[in-house]
Every structure is written in structure tokens, then in C-alpha cells.
Amino acid sequence: MTDYGIQLPVQSQSTIYAEPWEAAAGPADLLDIARAADRAGFAYVATCDHVAIPRRLAPAMSTVWYDPVATLAYLAAATERVRLLSHVAVVGLRHPLLTAKQYATLDHLSGGRLILGVGAGHVQEEFEVLGVDFAGRGAVLDESIDALRKALGPEEFPEHHGKLYDFEGLGQRPRPAQAHVPLWVGGSSPAAVRRAALKGDGWLPQGDPRDRLPGQIVRVRRLRAEAGREGPFTIGAIAEPLYVGTPAWDTGRRTLTGPPEQLAESLRAYRAMGVHQIQVRFRSRSRAELTDQIAAFGADIGPHL
Structure with a gap:
């Protein structure tokens, strides 16, 4: 069985993937789409994270990036x-105790539905304005993951002693509803793949094409075996853009x-x-076309995966 999830539209609007209709969309559209995914059996809905976009990147990235914790909490109350x-x-942009407070609360409020996906980030000005070392962001993320493991664990008073972060004797409640919050590591660079294999519960590749994935998966498995890492590990992929059925418009070359049978075979x-x-x-x-696509995928393709 292969699970399927969706990165929500509207909440991030990079020109790489945003559809024209999203520019005028808002909370009601986001809510409708999340509910459609919930009904259609999608494993997850996902949101991105950027604090502030510099002018030099705004034409390509846009400045529309909803806060992930606020957005997911809003959608948690409207989904089941x-x-x-x-x-x-x-997560390197924020102190681990701040991140833990936000995401533990989200997990608590949602009844244990959080998957914490983390990544190193790539916008230098974001790091600089928040006082975080951009050049050393890999090391910052490595320690942030270690600190978050403690801060999102079962202990009310977590303890971590590292080079960048040091805390003990400070309590945080509510605790996460899950005994173990899954932590997936995003990125496809050699460092990101290694980090996912050694520190994560899963790997979220960033746009690896099909022909590159098998080699990356072999490397993940080898790194985990060499380090003696056992237990469940979720390997992800981002599929090509989809349109269920025969479109009456130009949906692009890729x-x-x-x-449904043909698409299911391709995705298998x-x-x-x-x-x-x-x-x-x-x-x-349009939103209506998207929710129709989501429903069709859940009904006609999902069962074949």
C-alpha cells in the first residue's frame, strides 16, 4: 500500500507551482480543499514555511506563505x-523550545495528527534578520532535530545540552498526543539525504525525478544499515503533476x-x-476543479495504490 498526500495550494504561491486562480483565493478555499482531501482518504495535507521573502526573490517566490502552525491548526479543527x-x-529559524511549544500544542489539539517535516532552509536574508547563522544552517538543523526529539518526547521537563542550545528544568505542557511525533527530513542534497537517514523517521525528497530516486533510496538504506538504524522509516516521493481524465485544456508537457487505471499503473x-x-x-x-480532481483520485486511483 502506498499512501498519498497533498501539499495544499493557496498557502504558498511560488510561481513554480501556483495556479492562476490561487492569487484571489483565501481561507474558505483552503478549508474546502483540506476537507476534500480528508474525505478522499489522503494521508496528509501539507503546508510550507517561510517567515519573510526578500525583494530579490519575491517575483519568483511571491510573499504568500501562510504560517504552518496557524494554518494546520485552523484546518485540524475542520477535518477528522x-x-x-x-x-x-x-526549524533552525526558531529556538527548539519555541518550535516544540507550537507543534506539541498542534498535536495535542488535533488528537495526534502531526507529522513534523523539517528542512535546512535556503533564504539567506531570513536567517540574517532572525539572527541565525545561514552558512552553518546544516549544523543548526542537526542540533535542532536532536533538541526537538527531547522537547517533543514524553518528558514534561525535557533536557538537552548541545553546542547551540542548552536547556533543562523548564516544563512544557500540553505534551503531544502522540507518544512519538514522526519527524521527516526534507531535501535531496547529499547532506539532506544523510540527515534523513541518520536522524529522521522519514525522507521527503525535494523534486527528485523518477530516474534519480532509486539511487537515492539505495543510499538511504545503506546509510541506515551502516549506522545500525532500525525501525519504521517512511520514504517519500513527489509525483509529476496529475490530471485525472482527459483535460480539455493544456495542462503542460510534464x-x-x-x-484512472492508467494513472494508477504509472504511480505504482x-x-x-x-x-x-x-x-x-x-x-x-479553479477550486471546484481541484476538489473534483481530489475526489476522483481518492475514489478511482487511491484504491489501486
Whole structure:
């Protein structure tokens, strides 16, 4: 069985993937789409994380980036079973106790539906304005993960002693509803893949094409075996853009289109590689078209995965 999830539209609007209709969309659209994913059996809905976008990047990235904790908490109250993924939280921008307070509360309020996806970040000005070392962000993320493991664990008074962060004797409640909050590491650089294998409960690749994934998965497994890492580990993939059925408009050269059986067969290739969950994205011209696509995928493709 391969799970499937979705990075929500509207909440981040980079020109790489945003559809034109999203520019005028808002909370009601986001809510409707999250509920559609919940009904259609999607494993998770995901949101991104940026604090502030510099002018030099705004034309490509836009400045529309909803806060992940606020957004996921808003959607948690309106959904029943779908999990809530940060894809990805740039946790190095914040002290681990602050991150733990926010995400532990989210997990508590949602009844244990959080998946904490983390990544190193790439916008230098964000780090600089918040007083965090951009050049050393890999090391910052490594220690942040270690500190978050403690701060999101069962202890009311977590303890961590590292080079960057040092805390003990400080209590935080509510605790997460989950005994163990899954922590997935995002990124496809050699350092990110290594970090995922050695420190994560899962790996969220950032745009690896199909032909590159098998080699990356082999490396993840080898690194985990060499380090003696055992237990469940979730390998993810981001599928090509999809359109269920035959579109009456130009959905782009890379978009997978066709009847459900054909799309299911194409997506099953990911499972054969060793992928456990695929993130899907649909081409659409409106909220209604997107929710129709989500429903069709859940009804006609999901059961074949």
C-alpha cells in the first residue's frame, strides 16, 4: 500500500507551482480543499514555511506563505482524520523550545495528527534578520532535530545540552498526543539525504525525478544499515503533476493525464522503487476543479495504490 498526500495550494504561491486562480483565493478555499482531501482518504495535507521573502526573490517566490502552525491548526479543527504535515518547517529559524511549544500544542489539539517535516532552509536574508547563522544552517538543523526529539518526547521537563542550545528544568505542557511525533527530513542534497537517514523517521525528497530516486533510496538504506538504524522509516516521493481524465485544456508537457487505471499503473512504479508515500499535485483552473480532481483520485486511483 502506498499512501498519498497533498501539499495544499493557496498557502504558498511560488510561481513554480501556483495556479492562476490561487492569487484571489483565501481561507474558505483552503478549508474546502483540506476537507476534500480528508474525505478522499489522503494521508496528509501539507503546508510550507517561510517567515519573510526578500525583494530579490519575491517575483519568483511571491510573499504568500501562510504560517504552518496557524494554518494546520485552523484546518485540524475542520477535518477528522487527515494528518497534518509541515513540508517543511525551517526549524533552525526558531529556538527548539519555541518550535516544540507550537507543534506539541498542534498535536495535542488535533488528537495526534502531526507529522513534523523539517528542512535546512535556503533564504539567506531570513536567517540574517532572525539572527541565525545561514552558512552553518546544516549544523543548526542537526542540533535542532536532536533538541526537538527531547522537547517533543514524553518528558514534561525535557533536557538537552548541545553546542547551540542548552536547556533543562523548564516544563512544557500540553505534551503531544502522540507518544512519538514522526519527524521527516526534507531535501535531496547529499547532506539532506544523510540527515534523513541518520536522524529522521522519514525522507521527503525535494523534486527528485523518477530516474534519480532509486539511487537515492539505495543510499538511504545503506546509510541506515551502516549506522545500525532500525525501525519504521517512511520514504517519500513527489509525483509529476496529475490530471485525472482527459483535460480539455493544456495542462503542460510534464503532466500525467488519462483514465484512472492508467494513472494508477504509472504511480505504482513508485512503490516498486521502495516509496511508501507519494505527494500528488493536480493541475486545475479553479477550486471546484481541484476538489473534483481530489475526489476522483481518492475514489478511482487511491484504491489501486
